[in-house]
Structures are given as C-alpha cells and as structure tokens.
Amino acid sequence: MTVSISMTINGSSVSADVDARTLLVDFLRVNQRLTGTHVGCDTSQCGACVIHVNGKSVKSCTILAAQANGADVTTIEGVANGSELHPMQEAFRENHGLQCGFCTPGMIMSALDLINVNADPSEQEVREWLEGNLCRCTGYHNIVKSIQAGAKAMREA
Amino acid sequence: MYSFDYKSPSSLSEAVAMLQSSDDGLLLAGGHTLLPTMKQRLASASDLIDLGGVSELRGISVSGDAVTVGAMTTHAEVAASSDVRGAISALADLAGGIGDPQVRNAGTIGGSIANSDPSADYPAALVGLCATVNTNSRSIAAEDFFTGMFETALAENEIITSVSFHIPKCAAYCKFPNPASRYAIVGVMFADCSHGMRVAVTGAGPSVFRVSEMESALAQSCAASSIADISISADGLNSDIHASAEYRAHLVTVMAKRAVEKACASC
Known part of the structure; x- marks a missing residue:
C-alpha cells in the first residue's frame, strides 16, 4: 500500500508517496538524502538514528514515515546555522567527544532533547539520559564532558 | 516487514x-x-x-482516589506529570525507569499492557496499585486483565482506552533491570492501599503475580524485616541467559524488601 505523507523537515515542507512500510529513517536517508541520521542496530537500541519529532527525541528506525505525517521533524542536518556549528556540535569537536563519529548525530540530537528539559544537567543526569545511545569508541567520558560544555555554551548564548 | x-x-x-x-x-x-x-x-x-491521531486516548487526570492515564499517554508523559508524581510517586518512578528516554517518548501505557510482556514494568504497577483497565466496551480489574505470557483478557476488536490507578497511602517500585534493555529481570511494586497490602511481581514469572504470604506478613507489621525470611519457590519461574529461575526467586524477596523500605521512608 502507498501512503501520501507530508511533513516539515528542518524547516522545509516535504511531500511524498511512500510504501506504508517505510521507516522514517529510510525516508530521511533514501528519499530525502539526509544521510546524517545513521542506522546502527535497526532494533531501537543504539540511538544512532535519534532525531526530533515535534520537539521530542525518538529513534527513527522504530517509527513509520506515515506516523510522522504532519509532524515537525529535525535531523542533525537542521541544527547548524549554515557553516556555523551549533554550540553542542562545537562542544563535541572541542572536547574530543567523538572518534569514529558514527554515533555522534544521535548523541547530539539526544543531548539537545536533554537540554530542552534540563538546561544544566549534572554528570550523572547526562549519563542516565544517554541510556539509549551507544558509543563503541570513546568510553563516553568525553561525550559527557562535551554535553555539559555544550549545555553551558547554550545557557550563555 | x-x-x-x-x-x-x-x-x-x-x-x-x-x-x-x-x-x-x-x-x-x-x-x-x-x-x-x-x-x-x-x-x-x-x-x-x-492510534497516534486519536487524541481522546491521551492525557492524565486525578479525581478523588484515582489517577487515570489515557491509553496513548507515553511513559515520558507519565514520568514527567506533576499530577502523577503528587498522587503516586511510585508510578512516576516506574514510568521513568522504562527503557531509555527515546523509548519513553514513544512507548505508551496501553501498548505496553496490551502486549503483556512478562518483563514489562507496567503490569506490576497495575496489579500492585489495584488498577482498572478501561476499554471501549467494559472495565477489567488488573488481576483479571493479565492472563499469561503475552496474553490478556482483551476480546477481539476491544481497544484499551485508559487505566485507572487507586491512590495508595504509600507505594514504591524497585526493579533489578536487565543491564542492556532495562526490562525488569524482577520488579516489585509494593503498595499500602485501601484494599490492603499489595506485593506485585513482574519479570519473574510468565505473567505478573502477587505474593500473598508477603502481603499477610506486611499486614501484621509493615516493615522490610517482616518479609526478609519469606522466599518464593523457583518452580514455574522464568529462566534464561540473564537469570535462572532460582536467581529470580531470590531477587523477588530482595526487591520486595527494598520496595517496602522505600515506601515506608516516604509514608
């Protein structure tokens, strides 16, 4: 079955006809060519595919594109201001919060949702929030440091 | 797919x-x-x-001695609700410990209980807090709702609309989570409510169950020490790579004691 969907992605209106089975992450990567959102596990555990739907972080491998019909979607491509990195992205670069970088888009989208509900998270709160984001390189320490630095930069911006 | x-x-x-x-x-x-x-x-x-577009299935309300949660209300909404936290903090704690933040932003109470996963957290809340499951055609007591592993009393074409929880005098939920999935290897909801003492266990068996021996002991004396020597049989409990039936049986007493201690501290 084909369904007609439309949604706002990073501020732009998008409409398409897709197979009802299409996952949101596949719609973003294959149909929209927004390949910053990654597929790590495809089983809703690793968090590489985290994006925002109507302002909340979700795993886009476990939501149908059709479920996001009419929604406001933000992906990693939508957070920078042109060539100027978002303070959270800058904090990851500054604090060596990534090595291979595969998990980073999901980490940053997850972190930005945390800052929405808690502008000044403690180290423990950051670690608990990252329950759903796996990194196999860094050991998390610098990711936590990056998120706290990014939160500080956002508070001061 | x-x-x-x-x-x-x-x-x-x-x-x-x-x-x-x-x-x-x-x-x-x-x-x-x-x-x-x-x-x-x-x-x-x-x-x-x-059901994402059915707005009448969402929302939380408190009236009299009950907290009612719409079936499509997410775990994150229950965890963040000041109404839930004020009336039954154990329920907000339980919802805030399900999966991870992204799972909690999507997963719903209605979906969770309709699935009746033996390791899910919500069944312990429903049975422990003497809840009622409301559907489009009737109301079902929580104890009659969960009928087995991935089995419920729901009939064909029946849709859960909301869950009503009794507000207890005090309650607490403690779980031993699977370190990867955060599903309960064993989770215990203890509540002291108008129906008496409730000890409801999820994760250990094929479906949520009560431990009547612990409930009677707590009715005599509401303290963790009253149940410290009560152990449950491992017969019929779940056994997998994460925990044997014997280990789960042991955890039931440990988690129940912690839940009672936590509840008494807030009572």
Whole structure:
C-alpha cells in the first residue's frame, strides 16, 4: 500500500508517496538524502538514528514515515546555522567527544532533547539520559564532558 | 516487514470500526514492540491501525482516589506529570525507569499492557496499585486483565482506552533491570492501599503475580524485616541467559524488601 505523507523537515515542507512500510529513517536517508541520521542496530537500541519529532527525541528506525505525517521533524542536518556549528556540535569537536563519529548525530540530537528539559544537567543526569545511545569508541567520558560544555555554551548564548 | 494497509483514525469509534472491518488488523500504539516484531516478520497485519491521531486516548487526570492515564499517554508523559508524581510517586518512578528516554517518548501505557510482556514494568504497577483497565466496551480489574505470557483478557476488536490507578497511602517500585534493555529481570511494586497490602511481581514469572504470604506478613507489621525470611519457590519461574529461575526467586524477596523500605521512608 502507498501512503501520501507530508511533513516539515528542518524547516522545509516535504511531500511524498511512500510504501506504508517505510521507516522514517529510510525516508530521511533514501528519499530525502539526509544521510546524517545513521542506522546502527535497526532494533531501537543504539540511538544512532535519534532525531526530533515535534520537539521530542525518538529513534527513527522504530517509527513509520506515515506516523510522522504532519509532524515537525529535525535531523542533525537542521541544527547548524549554515557553516556555523551549533554550540553542542562545537562542544563535541572541542572536547574530543567523538572518534569514529558514527554515533555522534544521535548523541547530539539526544543531548539537545536533554537540554530542552534540563538546561544544566549534572554528570550523572547526562549519563542516565544517554541510556539509549551507544558509543563503541570513546568510553563516553568525553561525550559527557562535551554535553555539559555544550549545555553551558547554550545557557550563555 | 510484510505489506499492510496503513490506517489513521482520528476518533475511537473510527478506530473500532476499522478494526472490526479488517481481516487481521493490529493496533499501532507507540510501536516499540510491534514494529521491531514486524521487521523480523514475527508479526504481520492486513491493516495497521495507528492510534497516534486519536487524541481522546491521551492525557492524565486525578479525581478523588484515582489517577487515570489515557491509553496513548507515553511513559515520558507519565514520568514527567506533576499530577502523577503528587498522587503516586511510585508510578512516576516506574514510568521513568522504562527503557531509555527515546523509548519513553514513544512507548505508551496501553501498548505496553496490551502486549503483556512478562518483563514489562507496567503490569506490576497495575496489579500492585489495584488498577482498572478501561476499554471501549467494559472495565477489567488488573488481576483479571493479565492472563499469561503475552496474553490478556482483551476480546477481539476491544481497544484499551485508559487505566485507572487507586491512590495508595504509600507505594514504591524497585526493579533489578536487565543491564542492556532495562526490562525488569524482577520488579516489585509494593503498595499500602485501601484494599490492603499489595506485593506485585513482574519479570519473574510468565505473567505478573502477587505474593500473598508477603502481603499477610506486611499486614501484621509493615516493615522490610517482616518479609526478609519469606522466599518464593523457583518452580514455574522464568529462566534464561540473564537469570535462572532460582536467581529470580531470590531477587523477588530482595526487591520486595527494598520496595517496602522505600515506601515506608516516604509514608
């Protein structure tokens, strides 16, 4: 079955006809060519595919594109201001919060949702929030440091 | 995934009609169990009826001695609700400990209990807090709702609309989570409510169950020490790579003691 969907992605209106089975992450990567959102596990555990739907972080491998019909979607491509990195992205670069970088888009989208509900998270709160984001390189320490630095930069911006 | 027809009703009556007219329809709530299962082709549907647009199934209300949570209310909404936290903090704690933040932003109470996963947290809350499951056609006591592993009392074409929890004098939930999934290897909800003492256990057996021996001991003296020597049999408990039946049986007493201690501290 084909369904007609439309949604706002990073501020732009998008409409398409897709197979009802299409996952949101596949719609973003294959149909929209927004390949910053990654597929790590495809089983809703690793968090590489985290994006925002109507302002909340979700795993886009476990939501149908059709479920996001009419929604406001933000992906990693939508957070920078042109060539100027978002303070959270800058904090990851500054604090060596990534090595291979595969998990980073999901980490940053997850972190930005945390800052929405808690502008000044403690180290423990950051670690608990990252329950759903796996990194196999860094050991998390610098990711936590990056998120706290990014939160500080956002508070001061 | 096998192919299906996607339906998006905007009201409960429309959803019921779509379910009734489908050959083999399934309801899509948060989708965090159903979609992974469909991806593996372990489940399929002629029609997938998405309840995401049915606003009457969302929301939280407190009236008299009950907290009512709409079936499509997410775990994150229950965890963040000041109404829930004020009336039954144990319920907010339980919802805030399910999965991870993204799972909690999508997963719903109705979807969770309809699935009746033996390791899910909510069954312990429903049975422990003497809840009632409301559907489009009737109300079902929580103890009668969970009938077995992935089995419930729901009839064909029946849709959960909300869950009403009794506000207890005090309650607490403690779980030993699977370190990867955060599902309960064993979780215990203890509550002291107008129905008496309740000790409801999830994760340990095929479905949620009460421990009447602990409830009687707590009715005599509401302290963790009264149940310290009560152990439950490992017969019939779940056993897998994460924990043996004997280990789960041991954890029931440990988690129950912690839940009682935590509840007494807040009482």
